[in-house]
Amino acid sequence: MPPTVLNSVFNFVQFWDGRAKNLQEQALGPITNHVEMGHDFNNLIPKMEKTHYNDKFKAIYKDGITPYNITNAIAEFEKTLITPNTPFDKYLMGDNKAITKDQKEGYEIFKNQGCIACHHGINIGGNLYAKFGVISQLKSDSKGRLEVTQNELDKYYFKVPTLRNIELTAPYLHDGRIDELEGVVKFMAHYQLGKSLDENEVKKIVSFLKSLTGKINSY
Numbered sequence: 001m002p003p004t005v006l007n008s009v010f011n012f013v014q015f016w017d018g019r020a021k022n023l024q025e026q027a028l029g030p031i032t033n034h035v036e037m038g039h040d041f042n043n044l045i046p047k048m049e050k051t052h053y054n055d056k057f058k059a060i061y062k063d064g065i066t067p068y069n070i071t072n073a074i075a076e077f078e079k080t081l082i083t084p085n086t087p088f089d090k091y092l093m094g095d096n097k098a099i100t101k102d103q104k105e106g107y108e109i110f111k112n113q114g115c116i117a118c119h120h121g122i123n124i125g126g127n128l129y130a131k132f133g134v135i136s137q138l139k140s141d142s143k144g145r146l147e148v149t150q151n152e153l154d155k156y157y158f159k160v161p162t163l164r165n166i167e168l169t170a171p172y173l174h175d176g177r178i179d180e181l182e183g184v185v186k187f188m189a190h191y192q193l194g195k196s197l198d199e200n201e202v203k204k205i206v207s208f209l210k211s212l213t214g215k216i217n218s219y
């Protein structure tokens with residue numbers, strides 16, 4: 001599944017397998033990839049120069065429309081797609097009433113059970129690679145980082161994804177194999193931590209995860 005562009009500026013690398021090191025490098029792929037947009041810059045740029053983009057680019061970039069400047073502009077735009085000030089952010093900043101009792105308990109369980117070992121930092125994820133299936137083996141068509149590094153030790157390693165706005169970005173996991181948040185929380189507990197959570201704990205974690213939903217640029 002395509003990872004969300006929301007808050008992607010805070011991820012340490014882009015894509016599930018980290019094959020692009022930043023947003024600008026990511027933006028280059030789809031423009032020329034034949035299964036995505038299939039452009040050739042040698043044809044695209046003269047076409048763009050005949051449109052209003054010509055003046056707009058000249059106003060910002062000395063050398064006008066170039067592959068570098070196109071991807072730079074896209075990356076700069078993507079940096080604005082952030083969703084700050086979620087209820088959980090407000091809670092962390094001291095507003096004790098910003099999240100519910102269930103969400104607070106869910107946050108405690110999230111920390112105590114060890115989810116936080118991988119999902120942490122500004123994006124509650126997006127900081128490291130981790131194996132898909134730490135405790136029990138999993139199978140997947142994608143081999144994760146191995147496909148980028150060709151190193152057998154990287155098999156099934158994926159970027160730990162952000163959990164911001166997670167209630168809005170189903171289906172879950174790199175291959176979209178799970179549709180419900182409850183299901184993915186149980187899956188994580190089992191495969192990543194070797195734990196089985198009771199229904200109540202799962203519900204509270206899900207409730208906590210919903211406190212990570214925000215609006216674009218809600219400063």
Ligand code: HEC
Nearest residue numbers: 114115118130132158159160161172173174184188189192
């Ligand atoms: C050892 C590291 C690790 C631990 C511990 C861990 N996760 Fe994850 N989590 C991951 C990785 C890696 C993925 C991405 C897996 C994939 O699809 O390849 C992921 C994916 C997810 C997703 C789906 C994200 C999406 O965009 O599809 C959710 C939700 C999630 N984790 C929640 C949790 C919860 C809740 C816990 C604790 C019960 C937890 N995780 C524990 C590493 C971890």
